[in-house]
Amino acid sequence: MRPITTGLLAASLLALSVPALAETTTAPVRKTLEQVATELSARGYVIRELEMDDGHFEAKIVDAKNVVSEAKIDSYTGEILRLERED
Secondary structure, three states: HHHHHHHHHHHHHHOOOOOOOOOOOOOOOOOHHHHHHHHHHHHHOOEEEEEEEEOEEEEEEEEOOOOOOEEEEOOOOOOOEEEEEEO
């Protein structure tokens, strides 16, 4: 009888701890337009346009050499995913 009681106790404790773990994990949070603008400015870009499109940010930016580019930016990390120079 002892092994069954111990097993039930262990299973009960495990069942109680799983919801507690689920509550402590948080979903990733998207950056705001203001946060992305601040980060781009800190990297030395001048922002001409910035908008959210299809789950990511798109920006028209000008770098220190006065080159105009369009950037695709990850909405969670702020990382520039693609940078295409405009002619």
